[in-house]
Amino acid sequence: MSGGVALATDFGTFYPPNITPDNVHGIGFWSQTEFNHAMRHGISPDGDPYYPSFPYTSYTRMTDADLGDLKAYLDSLPAIGKATPEHDLGFPFNLRYGLHLWQWLNFTPETFLPNSHQSAAWNRGAYIVTGPGHCGECHSPRTLTMAMDTGVHLQGNEAGPDGEQVPGIDMSKRNQPWLLDDLLFAIQIGMTPDGDFFGGSMAEVVENTSQLTAADQHAIATYLANPEPPSNP
């Protein structure tokens, strides 16, 4: 959690910051309000907008309760006094004030709205996938202005981070949709229906998804079998 793992993109290299409770290099001095504002509005306690490499565009849907739990967990970790490199971006993307324009064009803070026509599991899955799980950030293509393209939500991205081709995970749009237990296996142990095991960044994702509760894993699979874009994108 002390940051620094490089994320290479077309715009340059992003270095995630230290989010341990260190008072100098981490976020130990943040209040819950500042933390929630960063997560849901993409604005730092100093009032600076964040690059969308920090997926507040998804986290914006997280509930107060989850953000409270998340901060409590981060606060419980050991503080690590380690500085992380500045993002290394080309012109004009290195000009942070340009992000005000980007946010104005592409981002509206929102809350998660359940779909009353769907089951509780489907809605739970929708919340995880479009909120804290931020699956669409890699699994959806981007628009010309690099916003997540919710019109083709979760239908894959030819140009993902680190030059990876990211497959579509909206099973209703695939020629050979994975069944519910295929999806479960993928997020539980990282196995595809043909017996292969994920490599690259999805293998890292599975290190996390494998630790979710069985009910949450089931909810994600239920939603991905027939997802809908966020109701208020």
Add this chain to the structure above:
Amino acid sequence: MSVKSLLAGVAACLLIAQPTVANDAVTEREDRMKTLGSEAKTMASMVKGRSAFDADQFSFSAESMADAMEGMLDLFPAGSHGGDSAAKAKIWDNWEDFSAKNQAAVNAIAGLMNAADEGNEKAIKKAFGMVGKSCSGCHKKYRIKRD
């Protein structure tokens, strides 16, 4: 034919043979990976409950996996990446770690063989999960992502 030209000829053959050896290794390791995947698929189908649970089948599949892993490291001669190969160049910069991950897979498969021989369904499914974890552990770092 002078000795010199003979030697030159031998040297040329060696130079030509070099990439072929690497290509053979790539083809062979990819075939082995397909075997591993196909056995994983067979076992997963039982874990998912799509086919009837059969401890003997787990024994058979685990043994086939163990065979496929036999000498796997030899199929990664230095520099056999690039082209259509999904192997990352950093395998050879981190050979010790790569070898350790290979051994972890060999051990996990041995664990699965033991569990399968003992026949306890729950233990077998758990051991199968460990095998999967060892596959992912290596793919995560050393395989180029594919769809």
